[in-house]
Amino acid sequence: MSETVLMKGNEALGEAAIRSGCRHFFGYPITPQTELSAYMARKMPKIGGTFLQAESEIAAINMVYGAAAAGVRAMTSSSSPGISLKSEGISYIAAADLPCVIVNIMRGGPGLGGIQPAQSDYFQATRGGGHGDYHLLVLAPNSVQEMACLTADAFNLSEKYRIPAMILGDGTLGQMMEPVDFSALPKPVFAEKPWATNAMGGRRGPNVIKTLYLLPEELEATILEREKKYDFLRENLQRYEARFTEDADIILCSYGITSRVVETAVRELRNEGIKAGIIRPVTLWPFPEKIFKQVRPKAYLSVEMSMGQMVEDVKLACECRVPVYFTGRTGGIIPSPAEVIAKVKEIHREVCAVV
Amino acid sequence: MAYKIILAGFGGQGILFAGKLLAYAAMLDGLQLSWLPSYGPEMRGGTANCHVIISREPIGSPIITNPDALIVMNGPSLDKFEDQLQPGGTVILDSTLVGRPVKRGDVDTVCVAATEIAESLGRKGLANMVMLGAFLKKTGLFPVESFNVAIKKMLGENKQELAEANITAVSAGFNAV
Amino acid sequence: MSEVIYKKPDSLSDKPFHYCPGCSHGLVHRLVAEVIDELGIADNTVAVAPVGCAVTADEYFRFDTVQAAHGRAPAVATGIRRALPDRFVFAYQGDGDLAAIGTAETVHAAARGENISIIFINNTIYGMTGGQMAPTTLPGQVTQTSPYGRDPYTQGYPLHICEMLSALNGPTFLTRTAVDSVPHIRETKKAIRKAFSYQLQGKGFSLVEVLCACPTNWGMSPTDAVRRITEEMIPYYPLGVYKEEV
Numbered sequence: 001m002s003e004t005v006l007m008k009g010n011e012a013l014g015e016a017a018i019r020s021g022c023r024h025f026f027g028y029p030i031t032p033q034t035e036l037s038a039y040m041a042r043k044m045p046k047i048g049g050t051f052l053q054a055e056s057e058i059a060a061i062n063m064v065y066g067a068a069a070a071g072v073r074a075m076t077s078s079s080s081p082g083i084s085l086k087s088e089g090i091s092y093i094a095a096a097d098l099p100c101v102i103v104n105i106m107r108g109g110p111g112l113g114g115i116q117p118a119q120s121d122y123f124q125a126t127r128g129g130g131h132g133d134y135h136l137l138v139l140a141p142n143s144v145q146e147m148a149c150l151t152a153d154a155f156n157l158s159e160k161y162r163i164p165a166m167i168l169g170d171g172t173l174g175q176m177m178e179p180v181d182f183s184a185l186p187k188p189v190f191a192e193k194p195w196a197t198n199a200m201g202g203r204r205g206p207n208v209i210k211t212l213y214l215l216p217e218e219l220e221a222t223i224l225e226r227e228k229k230y231d232f233l234r235e236n237l238q239r240y241e242a243r244f245t246e247d248a249d250i251i252l253c254s255y256g257i258t259s260r261v262v263e264t265a266v267r268e269l270r271n272e273g274i275k276a277g278i279i280r281p282v283t284l285w286p287f288p289e290k291i292f293k294q295v296r297p298k299a300y301l302s303v304e305m306s307m308g309q310m311v312e313d314v315k316l317a318c319e320c321r322v323p324v325y326f327t328g329r330t331g332g333i334i335p336s337p338a339e340v341i342a343k344v345k346e347i348h349r350e351v352c353a354v355v
Numbered sequence: 356m357a358y359k360i361i362l363a364g365f366g367g368q369g370i371l372f373a374g375k376l377l378a379y380a381a382m383l384d385g386l387q388l389s390w391l392p393s394y395g396p397e398m399r400g401g402t403a404n405c406h407v408i409i410s411r412e413p414i415g416s417p418i419i420t421n422p423d424a425l426i427v428m429n430g431p432s433l434d435k436f437e438d439q440l441q442p443g444g445t446v447i448l449d450s451t452l453v454g455r456p457v458k459r460g461d462v463d464t465v466c467v468a469a470t471e472i473a474e475s476l477g478r479k480g481l482a483n484m485v486m487l488g489a490f491l492k493k494t495g496l497f498p499v500e501s502f503n504v505a506i507k508k509m510l511g512e513n514k515q516e517l518a519e520a521n522i523t524a525v526s527a528g529f530n531a532v
Numbered sequence: 533m534s535e536v537i538y539k540k541p542d543s544l545s546d547k548p549f550h551y552c553p554g555c556s557h558g559l560v561h562r563l564v565a566e567v568i569d570e571l572g573i574a575d576n577t578v579a580v581a582p583v584g585c586a587v588t589a590d591e592y593f594r595f596d597t598v599q600a601a602h603g604r605a606p607a608v609a610t611g612i613r614r615a616l617p618d619r620f621v622f623a624y625q626g627d628g629d630l631a632a633i634g635t636a637e638t639v640h641a642a643a644r645g646e647n648i649s650i651i652f653i654n655n656t657i658y659g660m661t662g663g664q665m666a667p668t669t670l671p672g673q674v675t676q677t678s679p680y681g682r683d684p685y686t687q688g689y690p691l692h693i694c695e696m697l698s699a700l701n702g703p704t705f706l707t708r709t710a711v712d713s714v715p716h717i718r719e720t721k722k723a724i725r726k727a728f729s730y731q732l733q734g735k736g737f738s739l740v741e742v743l744c745a746c747p748t749n750w751g752m753s754p755t756d757a758v759r760r761i762t763e764e765m766i767p768y769y770p771l772g773v774y775k776e777e778v
Contacts, residue, residue, distance in 0.1 A: 006375070006382050006390075024615055032394055050614040054607065055640035062604035062637070066611025069598045070578065070619075074611065092601050115395045176417050177375065177390035179382045197596035197612070199619045201575035208590040210581075210599040257417075264415030336420050 010035035023049035061089030071196030077103035091130025116332025117171030240288035248277025289317035363404035364428030369483035488528020554754025556744030603634025606641035645702035663749030
């Protein structure tokens, strides 16, 4: 049965987390993700869950670390500057192979930056943020419906593969309202957690969650073991949406809210006879590089709300066989379809010129 | 085709709520929609606005650069958005609070003394609903009856008295055009 | 026929401590393990280890242990506590961990009255990194990073954690003990037992600050180090119960 309601992205995300079995949320206020904390603060006490406003982002992520170690589905959310603070804890969670969901409703940076939407934390999300050899599973919704569905996926995948998952949204997706149908949510699939530090009772010996390995050989072995998991995910978990790519001269790559601007732009370009296509990565890590091996455009254009971060992954994925361009706005400004169209036409003149 | 509406005014006038109501009515009609608010310091005392897109097709960008309609409840908002309006677009303005006429000659303007009408109803806070009534009359986007159902559903069982007051205000706006 | 009159607590593993001669960690580990044995709660315990010399506490304790990031043990313990309301959760932290980098986590876990217990090892120095100035380093004390003696004028004054936390409503049991004499060691064990019992009774946040020795980084023999606790530390950090709610 359809359960369509009108909801803000932040709230839909919270509701999806609860429906996915998350009963432990540790937050700290920051614009523009605050509605998520507020939603959890309203709902959790009524369903026997925990909402705790921590003393800092650092404390919040470490509470998630503790709760995840104890074996429950735990979540925290923040926006860009707060994610920087959480990065320490994220590195530890990745090192301890703990499942959890971290939400970044991005705003403009660096520094305190601004509070308007941005996508300038792509590097932070996909390249680390914290220290060490690790990855997060990074999911990038582009609608309120996906804010909900990908959150449910994030909990399942994170638990299945023991990898922290990040929902990488932005201020627009967090604040906007769209109809969302919760009957379409992936059902929670709970994994066994024989590793959890939930006290020994019944077990033979103690469980330990740790991240310190003083012998380099021992540390290297844990990293190599984790890398096998990363390789598996790289091979099996790439998700994307590709549209109009078969005959496309220029393929526009964008994720999140920007992909909707691109969608509008591409429809207009097609109406004008310019063969534009779209690749929208849904997983930013693992980056959906396989699709880039199947298409043959004359150029790519990465459209982002940053100074060009995902563009590097586009270059790697297509191995620079054709030119890769970038356009975008940053600091809290969303590029307009007109700006994107103008850039595509400029590229079109360069790469599709009749000789 | 998508119909794109920007609602704008001071924080506290119920701009975001009025936009939500349009979005909600669209959802009940089985249409596609998006509602995007301005957020941040603007919400507190400054100007507030929201972008509402209603469409039969999936909606691309939820950000409106060229609205089909503008519902404005203060002068600064008219200054900010007037130039963005599509040629042939519609402006509904609260003539109680907007001190100047619309400069553009290529748009359709409806002036309604929304705040004054709401005050006469004893509910100054419902000027936003008066504006929506005028907007519905002018555009015919939703029949008033189905819009009233949206109001009742959105406010819920416990706020039916408030829903009735909203409906009265919408009706006053509808009849003022 | 011989009789066992003294043995290693069940809650300690067979692994020999790596701690330096005269270091108090082994002693306090043992006290903690004895209390856990006596209360019969090993099967129900989740411990949080700090960053510092006790980072590998999991190798000695025979119950579930989570290693926290530096200073974050109270936050990690909070997460475990909220996930597992019926378990026994304690954190074991040193002075740099608890009173410098983790001050916020300490103060707020205490202010929330989080139902956890904390064992706070105060030895006035960073041990694991080789003897730097700690938040509890005494005025005049020479360390690697206060080579001319801690000068309060430029390096500030030490933190009195029990006194500070006693100003909060959240904690229910706060005490400072020492391990410089047999009676004091006995009192320390009693304090740990009381703190743990408070948690088992759901009374909320408790902390036992133990004045400990770090002979290696103090540049002293183990016996001189114990004497320093008595002669220099106890006068500066008075022993006693700072808060006790019945």
